[in-house]
Amino acid sequence: MIGFLLRLSDSMRHRARLRRWSPDIALGRRGEDMAHRFLRKQGFQVVARNYRPRSGAGEIDLVAWDGGTLVFVEVKSRRTDEFGAPERAVDRDKREALVLTAREYTRRARLDWEAVRFDIVSVVFSKPPSLAHTRDAFSPNRAL
Secondary structure (H helix, E strand, O other), X not given: OHHHHHHHHXXXXXXXXXXXXXXXXXXXXXXXXXXXXXXXXXXXXXXXXXXXXXXXXXXXXXXXXEOOEEEEEEEEEEOXXXXXXXXXXXXXXXXXHHHXXXXXHHHHHOOOHHHEEEEEEEEEXXXXXXXXXXXXXXXXXXXX
């Protein structure tokens, strides 16, 4: 019953977003909602969504604690996987932007950079939707 109610509220929220935003942005936010819910079920404590530094350059979809590790999560959503898995869109440039934004977050929060990790959550809105979580998707030292 709870699953049904979550899907219903997700669908209603998505329809409301479609009235305000482009279909691609609304789909991305729906994927972020699903990833947020998934990570919380996995025991993550989400502390920020859509974090943007003061400079305005870059964005991190989700910031969460997984035990003592601060995790920066990039969420990629697609209607289908016809052109490959969504996580393939996290290329070198995107990784570099994520690392720079994450460094700003840790600096402002006065957190240890050594205790961070970068994950990717891929959402494909097939019937039924599928979600894949890649832990430690890339190393910040290799991204630059």
